[in-house]
Amino acid sequence: MSYGGIEAGGTKWVCAIGTGPDELRDVVTFPTTTPEETIGRAAEFFSQNGKVAALGIGSFGPVDLHRGLITTTPKPGWANTDVVGALRDALEVPVVFDTDVNAAAVGEQRWGAALGLDTFCYITVGTGIGGGVMAGNELVHGLVHPEIGHMLIRHDRERDPFDGVCPFHGDCFEGLASGGAVRARWGKPGEELGGDPRVWELEAQYLAHGVVNVVCATSPELVILGGGVMKQLSLLPLVRKHVDALLAGYVTAPPIVSPALGDRAGVLGAIELAHRAVA
């Protein structure tokens, strides 16, 4: 029995069929254009590659998980898109819908860094910052779903006068520490900034503040830090150092690690969501 998975990003969609990292057939990636075209390509891909038992989707957001919608995204044409309905109608299989980061958390739990854990966080630091939270072996959904990128963190404007890039909150966690913030603050993207210690020391401090607040709010056994910004390899040890300093021994710092599945965590997690839905 095979399962379908979609990592539905704002830039590209990754679709795959399989049962896990060692049995992943027919991976396809295409750009996110209009909803009709993008969802149509996904439907076509799954139709042409043999029956799947269920389909899991890890989506960019914000999403309405109850109704299966992408909601108030600024991405042109995508606001209030009924992704689940369209794919359920096309494929006639059960469709599970969650956030991209929740899907990645599930992938890491099933095959990656969080194997065997039931309470942990997956944080991705890319163009934006998102976070998936697993607690007691269940993804945290609640009123909507966690929006870790929009926590408010400390911002010393004397040291860093940058206003932040979040259109809603300015200098929230994402506004100060996302890849978009790095690019806007320093005038070029992180991958072109080399090992400049000013850049990564400041970035590590902001990431540590975000991690500390997640640790205090959810007491994870592990924090996974993924996303493009974390490809700067000097960053993870710096984040760990600052987390330890900020927690000051009162709260125990959990291990802070990279995703074991790398860029495949999302689509593999989507496959596992599908599996769990019908298992």
Add this chain to the structure above:
Amino acid sequence: MSYGGIEAGGTKWVCAIGTGPDELRDVVTFPTTTPEETIGRAAEFFSQNGKVAALGIGSFGPVDLHRGLITTTPKPGWANTDVVGALRDALEVPVVFDTDVNAAAVGEQRWGAALGLDTFCYITVGTGIGGGVMAGNELVHGLVHPEIGHMLIRHDRERDPFDGVCPFHGDCFEGLASGGAVRARWGKPGEELGGDPRVWELEAQYLAHGVVNVVCATSPELVILGGGVMKQLSLLPLVRKHVDALLAGYVTAPPIVSPALGDRAGVLGAIELAHRAVA
């Protein structure tokens, strides 16, 4: 069948036997003195008032929930106290041990403000600040348990040069916004500060920052704000106003309410923990 509950505070213990708010027998309150004397009084109370099917304890912390210990408390004599072992030996019934705020969350879910909800937070703003988190109908435990009071929040030292009272972090959430912080900042406890708008406007802003971070991290359907500081009735509407302003419409603010069980949430929640353990 009756259950026993203990709200084991750092100042006083409340012990009760019953099945709920309308059937609560034999409530007793006594000061927290030495571990031997305090645990002994609790054991004696339950021994003398008829058999309970199980005992629930909501304890001051920090606690080790796996081992049933109060751990690194600065309270003299109480570090590494085996509360669970002592009471299990004395009473020979199942004993469930959790944090005081987790117990209060359970009480509010069973009989109070969070009736029917499965993902919400209970935050108490008293001498310190603590928080219990329920997600997917399970208390969040994780590596240890949430320590919401030790999240880092924004602190504008030009407006509020106060250093904070947390011995570990100085100006963390608890360091800036607890009842202890109010007393230290203004020179007298909150209940003697009347309606001074400077006091409560600043307090509401700090509380709103903490609530916003909890909302972004755990997406609760409801936030319950209890504890002595919240007895200043002007505070709750101010907190709601600032939470809405800070979230700026991107993340939906959940309802923010007072505990429906008031000061009984802890001991009732402890009784419900006992009930759930053997139900």
